[in-house]
Each structure stands twice: as structure tokens, then as C-alpha cells.
Amino acid sequence: MATSSEAISLLLVTLAKVAVVLFILLTAIAYLVWVERKVVAHIQSRWGPYLVAPHGLLQPLADGLKFLFKEDIVPTEADRLVYWLAPFLAFTLAFLSISVIPFGESFQWRGHELFQITDLNVGVLFVLAVTSLGVYGIVLAGWASNSKYPLFGGLRSSAQMISYELSLGLALVGVVMVSGTLSLRRIVELQSGVWHAGSHSTFLPHWNVLVQPVGFLVYFTSAIAETNRVPFDLPEGETELVAGFHTEYSSFKFALFFIAEYANMVTVSCLATLLFFGGWLGPVFGPSWLHPLLSVFWFCLKVFCFLFFYIWMRGTLPRFRYDQLMAFGWKFLLPVGLLNILVTSFLLAWQSS
């Protein structure tokens, strides 16, 4: 049992870590929105935000102020309690899964791990559990608005998220089988080093994406569907459902949904980086004090690549039709995920015998 002074210092350090991560993440999300607007604009040969500061760099601040000062409207027939609860639920759950993500190589300060809020030995499952709860925010928002388009959006998204959660989980099973652990930190550590062809070492890193390419494709496709992004943004498809589940939301509550969606994108990209692309592993050089910072840099760079890919998709792909979406999830992704597990387990058994 820890003594009380140890417990207090643990509490203080954890709170400090949470505050720092929350601050960085919120700022990153604000600028992610700016990056998205800029990138999509350039894909479509437009300028994007340009007025607020050079290149619209203060646009996130202006957006934030706009959200805060708009009138907060609650529909008359809405279920007040659930209407309030839904955006906070979505926001909290979106940020909860960040707490087990390791941002860099193990870096201890007085016995406290600095680059991770907490290391669970079932980290992968924890993220999966929190994501599976994330659907409630959207469903309840759709129901509580007591309006037909949000209700359709909520129904669509709950069906969609249950369906794609299956293939998401199945895609992770392959990685877990190869690694033999559920701890995110351990999974990354197992990906260090390079491939060996016979006695020669190649330049290819020992990342899981090369061991589990099918698993990665299934994971990332279903993850995009889980985060309700193009081309799977049926729950909020504006041409069909006005704005889907958040049609009736305005002001601060709408901002919470908005932030939650981008936080989910960040989580998904972090998980993809950790599980398939070697997390914080990358070339290290320079003096030894630089190494932990470099690891964080590599991690952020990889995560940013995934986020850029998200935006790129949005600028490129059209939306699925609803029946196509369901057929794709159940008749293609799910069988492929199952097949991947089967092949992986056969190969593992063959290797060990």
C-alpha cells in the first residue's frame, strides 16, 4: 500500500499530466480544424480562411468566440436532461481514451512516467471500450432533440457504429495475437528493430503494418466509419439529413460535439500509429537528452500524417449510400477481418511448431 505522501504526489503529477494533455489536445484540435479548412480549400482551388491574421492563423480563436457567444437554443419539445447530457457525454468519452495513449518512449521523472497519463495492461481493450460507449452521445442527441432529422441521424449512427465496431475489434485481434500483449507500450516496444532477410538486415522497420497489412486496412476503414467521417458520414449527411444528429444543437453544445469528433479522429490516428506504425519509434540522433523529445516528435508526425489522410479523403471521396454502407461493413469488412485472424493464427501455429 502506498503511503499518503506518495499517493498525493501521484495525484498531483497525474492531474498536471491531464491538464497539459488536455491543453495541448484542445489547441491541436483547434488548429486541426484550421488545417482541414485550408487543405480542403486548396484541394478545391480555393483560399480558405484568410482574413483573421496572416493565412487565417487566428481563425480557430475567432471560431471559438463565435461558438461561445451564439444564442443557446433548446427546442421546446426536447427532453431537457438528455439534451444537455448528450454533448457532455460525447466530449468526455472522446477525451477519456487519450488517457492510456503513450506519446513517447518511457521517460521517468521521480518514478512517474511523463509521456503517458496511465499505463493499463489492457490498454487496447480500454480504448475499444470507451469507443464503444461513444455512440451514446450521438444516439441520445438524436433522440432528445425530438425532431425527425436528428432522430434519423441517431438511428443511422447507432446501426453504423455497432456494425463497424465488430470489424474494428477483429482488426485489432490480429495485432494482439502477433504481439501477445494488450499493453499499448509493450506493443510498440515489440515493433523496434528492422527486418532481417536471412543474415542481412534490411532498411524496413519492424512495424506491424508489414506483418498485418490486411488488419491495418480493415482497422483504418472501420475506424473512419466509427468516427463518422467522409465517406462514412451518413449520420450527419447534410444533403439528406440537414446536419444529422446535431441539427438542433447550437452554440457551446454544438462546439462540444464538434470537438468530440476531432478528438475521436486524433484517438483513432494515435491508435493506428501505436498498433501498426511503430508508435514513437524512429531515427534517433544527437545528445541523449534529445532522444525522448525526438520520440514524441516522431509520434506526433505519424499521427499528423493520419489526420492529413482523413482530410484528404474528405476532399476526395463521395458519400456512401446507406445500404452500400451496411453491405460493405457486414459482407466485406467483417469476413475479411475474420479471414485475417484465421490466416494469422495458422501462420503463428506453423511458426511455433
Next chain:
Amino acid sequence: MVPVSHYLLLSVVLFSLGVAGFLIRRNVITVFMSIELMLNAVNLAFVAFSRHLGNLDGQLFVFFVIVVAAAEAAVGLAIIIALYRTRESLSVDDLDSMKL
């Protein structure tokens, strides 16, 4: 360390509340949810005993209970949807005849 009897008391209270809900509520979905509550109360007792006796079998039973509960929810909710389609009501008072 919390004694196992407290876990069991909690389990009993939850189970009894499940029974109460099963008897009191008229909406067939809420009745169904009361059954889920009872199943969970039993699961808690399983886990508490598993810890008390130092035997992992109790936790394994919980897995089986969860699997059966998932299957039960799928079939049960399908039945509720089918019932609603013919009776247009979710009240158990209206679901009292074997044939239409």
C-alpha cells in the same frame, strides 16, 4: 479489503430490484431490462465468490452469462419488434392473447 458478504449484499439488493422492476413495470422493454439487471447481480456474486475462493472458474461463468445475455437480448428485442408490428403496443397488459 471489503468482505465478500458486502459484495453479496449488493448483489442481493440489485437482484431484488430487478425482480421488482420485472413485476412493477408495464413497458415490455423495461421489463426486459430488469432481467438484464438480475443477470448482472448474479454476475457480481460470481466474481465476488471467485475472488473469495481464489478460483478463476467464477469469472469464466460470467463470460458465459454475458454471451447468453447477448444472445437473449438479440432474440428478445427481435420478438419485441415483431410484437409491436402486430399489436402496436409495448404494454405487457396488451400482450395477453396467444393468437391475434
Next chain:
Amino acid sequence: MAALFYIVAGVAVLAALSVVLQRTPVYSALSLIVVLCSLAVLYLLIGAEFLAVIQVIVYAGAIMVLFVLVIMLLNARRETPGDRSRLAPLLGAPLLAVFLAEFFFVIVKQLPRGSESSAAPLDSGPAAIGGLLFRNYVLPFEVTSVLILVAILGAVVLAKKEL
């Protein structure tokens, strides 16, 4: 640890009460999700962390989403009490009292009060559970897969309008 148990247990009981007493099905469902999550916390306290995560993923994340989906699909609003509804609490309350008394009697009689667990802490990680599941309980495990298959077919047959 002990204080946390009593807080979470209190939350679980309050939420369970709310499941039973709410007239709007969505509120009941939300309360049930709170019960399920607080039970997951209790599993964590006991040391069954794998089970806790599974409880959240399967129960709160899948089964209850299905419930909420059906409630929304059938647009189940506040229930209205019928004639026979008034009879239910009259019969239910005594039955409940008998149930509770019986359980309390058994627990108080069988278990010495405040009995500490004498057993050593268990390794209840995924590896231990998986080993047990695929060695000692292979047959039940395979049978449950058949059960799930039957349930899938049954659900499709029941809920589909025309086959």
C-alpha cells in the same frame, strides 16, 4: 479502496432504483448503463480488470446500444398505467420482501460477518482466462458459438418483415 467500494455500490443501487422507478424507457436504459459501468468498476476493485473491460464493451457498448436503438425505433414514450398495472405492485411488494428476507437470512447465516478473503490474489489477466477457457471449458465455449449462431438466425427470422 474500501471507501471507493461503498461509493460505487451506492451509485449502483441508486441507478438500479432509477431503472425500476422511471416511467420513460430511455431513462431506465440510461440508468441501467450506469449500473453496468459501476459494476465494471467493482470488478476492477476485485482485480478482474479483463472482465471489467469486457463488461463495458459487450454489455454497455453493444447490448445496451441495441436496447436504446429499439426504444428509439419503436418510439417508446412514457408508459401509461392500465387496470392490471395497479395489481402488480400489490403482488410484487410482498414477494419482494420475502425474496430480500430470504437472501439476507442465508447470507447472514452462511457467511461469518466481515469474513476476509483467505485466498491469494488471482491472476485474472487475458492469458489466464484464455488458458482456462480453451483448456477446461472448450466444449461450453464451442456450444455458446452455436447458441450465438442460433440467436442470429432467430433474430433475423423474427424481425424481418418478409423473408
